[in-house]
Amino acid sequence: MKRILLLLLSVSALLFPLHSAVSSEDLTYLYDFLEKSHPDFYNSLSESEARAILDEEIVKTGMNPEDEVSFFFSLQHIASIPHDSHTGMMLTSDLFYKMSAFPVVFDFFSDDLVVTTIESSHSVFLAGTVESINGVDVDEILRRAAGIIPHDNDVYLKLQLKNNYLSFAQFYSAIGIDADDMTLSFADGTSLTLEKIPYEQFASTSFAYLRQAYPDTLGQGSYYSAYALPDPDTLLINYHACAEMPNFPFRDFVTAVSDLIDENGYIRIVIDLRYNGGGNSEVINPLIDVLKEKDAEVFVLIDEGTFSSAVLNALTLKEELGAVFAGRPSGGSASHYGELKSGTLPYSAMAFSYSTKFFDNGVSGPLMPDILIEKDIDDYRNGIDTDLRVLGFLEE
Numbered sequence: 001m002k003r004i005l006l007l008l009l010s011v012s013a014l015l016f017p018l019h020s021a022v023s024s025e026d027l028t029y030l031y032d033f034l035e036k037s038h039p040d041f042y043n044s045l046s047e048s049e050a051r052a053i054l055d056e057e058i059v060k061t062g063m064n065p066e067d068e069v070s071f072f073f074s075l076q077h078i079a080s081i082p083h084d085s086h087t088g089m090m091l092t093s094d095l096f097y098k099m100s101a102f103p104v105v106f107d108f109f110s111d112d113l114v115v116t117t118i119e120s121s122h123s124v125f126l127a128g129t130v131e132s133i134n135g136v137d138v139d140e141i142l143r144r145a146a147g148i149i150p151h152d153n154d155v156y157l158k159l160q161l162k163n164n165y166l167s168f169a170q171f172y173s174a175i176g177i178d179a180d181d182m183t184l185s186f187a188d189g190t191s192l193t194l195e196k197i198p199y200e201q202f203a204s205t206s207f208a209y210l211r212q213a214y215p216d217t218l219g220q221g222s223y224y225s226a227y228a229l230p231d232p233d234t235l236l237i238n239y240h241a242c243a244e245m246p247n248f249p250f251r252d253f254v255t256a257v258s259d260l261i262d263e264n265g266y267i268r269i270v271i272d273l274r275y276n277g278g279g280n281s282e283v284i285n286p287l288i289d290v291l292k293e294k295d296a297e298v299f300v301l302i303d304e305g306t307f308s309s310a311v312l313n314a315l316t317l318k319e320e321l322g323a324v325f326a327g328r329p330s331g332g333s334a335s336h337y338g339e340l341k342s343g344t345l346p347y348s349a350m351a352f353s354y355s356t357k358f359f360d361n362g363v364s365g366p367l368m369p370d371i372l373i374e375k376d377i378d379d380y381r382n383g384i385d386t387d388l389r390v391l392g393f394l395e396e
């Protein structure tokens with residue numbers, strides 16, 4: 001069950017070595033670089049407001065000249081100025097192992113912050129709804145986090161929080177919350193205090209998990225796959241990365257899907273774009289071309305993990321095939337900054353990404369589902385795919 005921690009630990013997949021020391025000159029360099037290179041650096045703040053952030057972080061760095069973790073968050077504060085999910089700092093392996101973690105992982109169920117993984121001796125708190133952390137309510141944590149976590153909508157902010165930040169002591173320090181320990185106050189009136197541990201001990205901690213099984217329908221372990229649902233009229237196509245698998249070209253996959261549709265007479269196609277963080281938006285085109293030739297209704301599953309090119313794919317599926325969106329609002333915005341490039345800061349050698357283009361699709365904010373389906377805690381616990389259950393595709 002340790003794969004439940006995959007999202008939290010997935011930052012390790014983005015690791016880069018850290019070479020040099022903290023320097024406030026990197027703050028100025030990053031600010032000046034993004035001001036020059038980003039398509040619209042001041043789209044959310046005035047120049048005077050943005051300059052005030054730079055000045056604030058220069059002072060903060062001067063007070064903690066050896067604290068590389070605090071420096072990372074100062075840089076992230078500057079990278080958040082353009083309100084762009086694609087522009088931000090990249091965590092480093094050295095940096096990550098300098099952080100302290102609390103032995104707990106959260107997820108959002110609608111607006112509720114819920115404990116989904118916790119150190120085994122505290123398993124009674126699984127599924128508990130958190131109202132505040134160290135005396136600060138969840139809404140206020142979200143408000144403060146918005147200043148230091150790059151995002152272009154609140155859906156993506158929550159995704160980043162629960163995946164990469166809420167378990168770490170240094171994050172709370174960065175938003176002005178005491179982080180010597182973590183006191184969780186729950187909706188039922190109970191509370192729990194957790195002690196922080198070095199990050200390197202996190203993966204070896206004995207955890208209790210709310211989720212006891214994963215739905216078979218998720219198509220784990222591959223970028224794309226097809227799944228015959230219990231409903232004999234419906235075929236599920238998992239599309240979890242906008243990329244080719246070297247050992248199974250996407251065109252070959254589409255040919256197999258076309259044959260399946262013809263052989264089984266499917267009248268409904270469900271394309272799962274949940275958890276799809278993007279890539280090359282052109283990869284999906286052969287599937288769209290084939291589905292145009294079929295007499296089938298198309299549903300597209302979206303959620304907070306639908307991002308970047310996956311959002312563009314969803315929009316194309318709706319425009320070309322009249323697809324019905326089902327699930328939850330997407331983490332990626334319909335109109336967004338993208339076409340990424342990367343850079344390296346001259347003194348710390350920390351890496352960052354930045355957008356070079358704005359994609360205007362005529363709609364602001366996340367994609368909204370035509371059929372809203374909130375996450376269900378009981379389904380989550382028991383490994384049932386809530387979206388497909390609510391749509392009625394898990395029954396014959």
